[in-house]
Amino acid sequence: MQNVIIIDADKESIRVLQHLERIESFRIVGIVDRSEQGDSKKFAIQNGIPHRPDPESFLSENVQFVLDFSGESQFTYNLKHSQITVLTKPISQLIVKLLASRCVDLDPLQSDIATYTSIFNSVGEGMIGIDKTGYINLFNDSASKMLGFSAEEVIGKPILSIIPESGLPDVLHTGQPESNVELQLNNGLDILSSRYPLFSPDGTANGAFAVFKDVSGVIRTAEEITDLKRVKTMLEAIIHSSDDAISVVDSDGLGILVNPAYTRLTGLTEQEVIGQPATVDISSGESIHMKVLETKRPVRGVNMRIGENNRDVIVNVAPIIVDQEVKGSVGVIHDITEMRSLMKQLDHAKALIRELESTYTFDDIIGTNDDLLVAVSQARIAAGSDIPVMLRGEPGSGKELFAHAIHTGSKRSEGDFIRVSCASLDVEAIEAALEHTEIHHEKSSGTLFLDEITELKPDVQKTLLEYLGSGSITAAGHPIQLSVRIITSSAANLERAVHEGVLCEDLYYQLTRMSIRIPPLRTRTEDILLLTDDLIAMLNQEFGMTIQHVTLKAMQRLQSYEWPGNVRELENVLSRAMILTEAGSTQLDEEDIVRALSSRSEQYTDSALPEKRTLASLMEDHERSVLEASMKENNGHKVLTADRLGISLRSLYYKLEKYKLI
Known part of the structure; x- marks a missing residue:
C-alpha cells in the first residue's frame, strides 16, 4: 500500500486524482492547500481526508510519494525520510494526464461492476462460487445470512471447509449441472440448491457456482397446510354426520356451509344456499344469522319457520369470532315436530308408569295454599269411610292424585x-270393572275411580246407580253382591249436566254425598315453587339429569303464567324445558321456560281462500277445525269441550258425528 500526499492540486487535477482512491494500492493520507478556499481543501473535507496548510506535518515514515502541483521551485522539504519520493509539478501533471486518459475507460467499467455487485448482494437467493481448485471466490450477502459467515471469512477458503456436504466439487469435476437438490446445513437450515459448472472459452471447467434458497419456511407452511386440510376434513365429516341441521354464513351473511341434515329439513340443496343471503331459507320471521352478525352475541331458542315445507323449528345461532373479529355465524336448527313426538311418547310412558305404580299418598300432595289444605283435610276424612266421593276440579288439578291418596289411606x-275413563264405558265394561275390583284380592275389595262421570252413557249410569243403591249388580240374570269403593271425578258443571239431562239426578245425589273441590293452580301461585322443586327432582330421575333449581326470573315467569292445564301442564312445561336446555346445565333459565311455554301447543294457520267455494262450505270447514282444536285441547273430554265452546253436550255429539270426528 503506497501512501500519497497531494500539495495545491487544482480542480481538474482533483477530479482525476479521485481515481487514486479506487486503486487499492494507493491511499491519499493528506492534502496540503495553503489557500483557505482552495479546491484541494474542499475535496479533503468532502472525502474525510486530513488537510493542513503545511506539508511538513504530513512527512513521516508512512509516506512514500508527494505530488506537488504548486510549481514553486523554492519550496523545499525536510527530506530526512529518504523513502519519500517528491514528484514536481510537471511530473504530477503528467501523471494526471495519464490517469485522465485511463479514466475514460475505467468509469463505465467501474459503474458496471458497482451495479452487478449491488444486484449480486441484493437477491434473496444465496450464491457461492469456486475456482478450479475448489476455493471460494464468490459469496453474496444472502449466502452470508444463511450460512452465518461473512465474505471476508470464506473468500479464498476451500468450499468443503465451509459446507462439508457441498456438491460443487462434483459439479466442477463432472461438468454436469444439478437442479433443486435438497440439503440441510450444519446450522439446521433446509435449503434447495441448484449447481452449475463454469467453462472457459476452450471448454475447460474452471469453476462452479451454486444458487440456493431457504425452504424451511416453505416446509413448515406445507406441513401446516397439510394439518389444516386434515382438521378441515375431520370437521366437515363431523358436521355432515350430525343429525342436527347446521347452517354457516360469512361476515356478510352469505351462506358458506350446510350439512345433509339441513337439506333434509329445509328441502334446500347446497347450490341453493351457498353464496346466497341468510334469508333464503326463512318462510317467516327475521334472519337470526343477520341479528347475530350485527350484535356479535349468540341468540338461542328462537321459534321460526324455514324451508319449502314451512317446518316449525327452534334455532340457536352463535357468532364465529377470530382474533376479536366476527368472521361469520353458525346456526343449529332443531325440528320441533320430532321433539313434540318424543314429548308425547314421554308423556304416555309417564302415564303408564304411574298407572302401574299407583302408590300415591297424602304426602305426595304438595302445597300450603289454604283451599288446598281444606281439600286434603276432607280427603283424609273420606279415606276413613266407604261412602262415594266426588272430586271436582279443572283438568290437571290433581283429581287422580287425590283419588290415589284416599285409596292408599283407606282400609282398602x-x-x-282401578281408574276407568267414563267415555269408554258401556254396561259390560262397568260390570267387568266392578267384578275385577271386587275379586282381585281376597282380603279386601279395591277402589274404582271413574274419571269424568258426566261422560257416562245413560244405560251405564243406570247400572252404577243400581250398584250404589243395593251394593249389587245383575249379571246373567243373577244379582251379584259387591263392596267396591266408588270415587268419581268431574271437571264439568255437574248441576248444569243434571239440568240438561246429561247426568241422572239420582246418580248425582248418590255420588256427591261427599264432594271435594280441588283448587286450580292459578289460585295458589305460592305453591308453584314447592311443586317445581318436587317435579324437577322426579324428572331428574326419569331423564337422568342434574337440574338443581330454576333462576329467579324463570320462577317469576312460571308464577305469572295462568296455567290452564294446572299441575299437569306445569310438569309438561318443566319436562320440555329440561329437554331443551343446554347439555350439562344444572339450572333452568328464563329462556328455557319461555321456549318450553312457546312449544306447548301446535300452531294453526289459516289457509288461503280456495277458488269456487261457498260461504257455507267455508264456515263448515272452520267449524270442523275449531272442534278438532278444542277436542285436542281438552284431551278428548267431551263435557269440557262443550263447556269450552258454550254448547250443550247433545249439540257437541251431533256436530262430532256430522264431521265424522268420533
Missing part, C-alpha cells in the same frame, strides 16, 4: 285401584 289399600 291392599286392594286394587
